Amino acid sequence: GAVVSQHPSRVICKSGTSVKIECRSLDFQATTMFWYRQFPKQSLMLMATSNEGSKATYEQGVEKDKFLINHASLTLSTLTVTSAHPEDSSFYICSAKTGQGARGGYTFGSGTRLTVV
């Protein structure tokens, strides 16, 4: 089946630094990928939709300059958390739609635990 590889799985960074998270689709092309944020014991909150070759579409309330998304190829999307602060600490997950229409499935990466100290 379709696999989405997300790296790193865990990262600890100092406040004020930037962190890049990679999301790769293995064995399939993903023109669209999605980035989510998840707090402990809560559901996934969509942050942005990443489109290959064009600008990402951000959800309301998500800072574009804070969370930079680049989708330069059909198999790779990256999320960069710029000037990270402790409140950015969270679990970040990417996903890609693997089929067309209503029956199309979604595959999720294994997530990245970001801790800003």
Add this chain to the structure above:
Amino acid sequence: TQLLEQSPQFLSIQEGENLTVYCNSSSVFSSLQWYRQEPGEGPVLLVTVVTGGEVKKLKRLTFQFGDARKDSSLHITAAQTGDTGLYLCAGYLGDRSAGGTSYGKLTFGQGTILTVHP
């Protein structure tokens, strides 16, 4: 305002008991998906329901899509400790929603944390 209302948010039961999780919305979805997520991992798809009134079974799990495609339920029979986890429903509006573009994104419910005690 939450587009998909999922309930209950927490469920703590004994092994062998039955349970039902609900997802309700005022919106009509093209499809609805159910996921299970373990701590520190991404969600894993359990089922996709597409047709109004559709019922799908996955071993002890029964999924139902409402006739109007606005609601769905997940029923677990004779729960086991291995069923413990976060259950998420997610609605798919389509690749192009009315009046704009949804780019095929999923809208998630609040999630249900299920704990099955031995």
